[in-house]
Amino acid sequence: MTTPISHPFYFDCDTGIDDALALAYLLASLQADVRGIGTVSGNVSAAVGARNTLDLLQLAGHAHIPVALGAHDPQTGTFRGGAPHVHGANGIGEVSLEAAGAGLAQETAAEMLVRLAHEHPGTLRVLAIGPLTNIAEALRLEPELPRLVEEITIMGGAALAPGNITAVAEANIANDPEAATDVLAADWNITLVPLDVTMSNVLEESHRQELLAAGHPVPQALGEMLGYYFRFYEGIFGRACSAMHDPLAAALAVGGVKAAVAPVVQVDVDTTDGPGRGQTVCDLRGLYMDYPEQPGARCRVVLSLEGDFAPHLVATLLSFSESTTAAVAVGAAVA
Ligand code: BDR
Ligand code: CA
Numbered sequence: 001m002t003t004p005i006s007h008p009f010y011f012d013c014d015t016g017i018d019d020a021l022a023l024a025y026l027l028a029s030l031q032a033d034v035r036g037i038g039t040v041s042g043n044v045s046a047a048v049g050a051r052n053t054l055d056l057l058q059l060a061g062h063a064h065i066p067v068a069l070g071a072h073d074p075q076t077g078t079f080r081g082g083a084p085h086v087h088g089a090n091g092i093g094e095v096s097l098e099a100a101g102a103g104l105a106q107e108t109a110a111e112m113l114v115r116l117a118h119e120h121p122g123t124l125r126v127l128a129i130g131p132l133t134n135i136a137e138a139l140r141l142e143p144e145l146p147r148l149v150e151e152i153t154i155m156g157g158a159a160l161a162p163g164n165i166t167a168v169a170e171a172n173i174a175n176d177p178e179a180a181t182d183v184l185a186a187d188w189n190i191t192l193v194p195l196d197v198t199m200s201n202v203l204e205e206s207h208r209q210e211l212l213a214a215g216h217p218v219p220q221a222l223g224e225m226l227g228y229y230f231r232f233y234e235g236i237f238g239r240a241c242s243a244m245h246d247p248l249a250a251a252l253a254v255g256g257v258k259a260a261v262a263p264v265v266q267v268d269v270d271t272t273d274g275p276g277r278g279q280t281v282c283d284l285r286g287l288y289m290d291y292p293e294q295p296g297a298r299c300r301v302v303l304s305l306e307g308d309f310a311p312h313l314v315a316t317l318l319s320f321s322e323s324t325t326a327a328v329a330v331g332a333a334v335a
Helices: 017-029 048-057 109-119 133-141 176-187 204-213 217-237 245-254 285-289 309-322
Strands: 007-013 030-039 067-069 124-128 149-155 190-193 203-205 242-244 258-261 265-267 280-281 299-301 304-305
Touching: 007 017, 007 109, 007 245, 017 030, 017 048, 017 217, 017 245, 017 258, 017 309, 030 109, 030 149, 030 245, 048 217, 067 109, 109 133, 109 204, 124 133, 124 245, 133 176, 149 245, 176 190, 190 245, 203 204, 203 217, 203 309, 204 217, 204 309, 217 242, 217 309, 245 285, 245 309
Parallel strands: 007 030, 007 124, 030 067, 124 149, 149 190, 190 299
Antiparallel strands: 203 242, 258 304, 265 280
């Protein structure tokens, strides 16, 4: 049996329930070595997201991973208060975690990304699952960033699917369309994981029950958070279940799942003030000829997966139960 290659990762998030799932997935994955985490305002403020991230890291026995505070406001305008109706007022479904002892890093999220890119030239992977404000800022700080980063995976956008914050726009892109424009225009290997694939791979109540029954506080806390998330998605799917936006992007970034249809196409972001603001305009005109090469295009847009994602996600999260890294009593850690 060959040992999987572990890739150094910078993780940018707006922690958030599905961000918490993605973080736990990365920590459990043998293919990811998370070297630093930056937060950005999105589901919650960057500061609340950082607190949630620190608390989750402690619960998972990874308190040594540095967390840097990122942008509070998007490039244009101001943070508008997040999505408490989706993620709860505290961002993690009103679940209370024991407060982490660790504090924030002495650098911004963008500075952390630039530093890690120089420390791991050509091998650093970036996973961005919130608005792209920090990543755009890092590109301004270090124009060579695309050359230093092996690849960037982004949860965001909607190619052929409807939007989730307006008729056409997905939340991460809509929360900072100007930053998304800068990031998608940079010359690096980009994989975009849009709503097309994250809304068609769902987690069911049976999966949540498996997490709740685990003998480890991390999957148990995630199962509790998902109770809140499922209530929001009941209004969309008509049953207790949820989309899997951020953990799916994490799994694609580490190679835990593979894309089936993922054409490399031109993607532009609508930054007008009209009804299209935040839309990812993906040039999918090659659909009828199995997506022939598009000269100049650089963004791989994942439209479907090989296989079923939910069992893989649950199995990976349940692997915490086999680890001894966080021997914390469930009752003491998860209030
Ligand atoms: C994306 O927006 C956020 O609410 C989620 O965490 C996810 O990253 C889905 O549109
Ligand atoms: Ca997110």
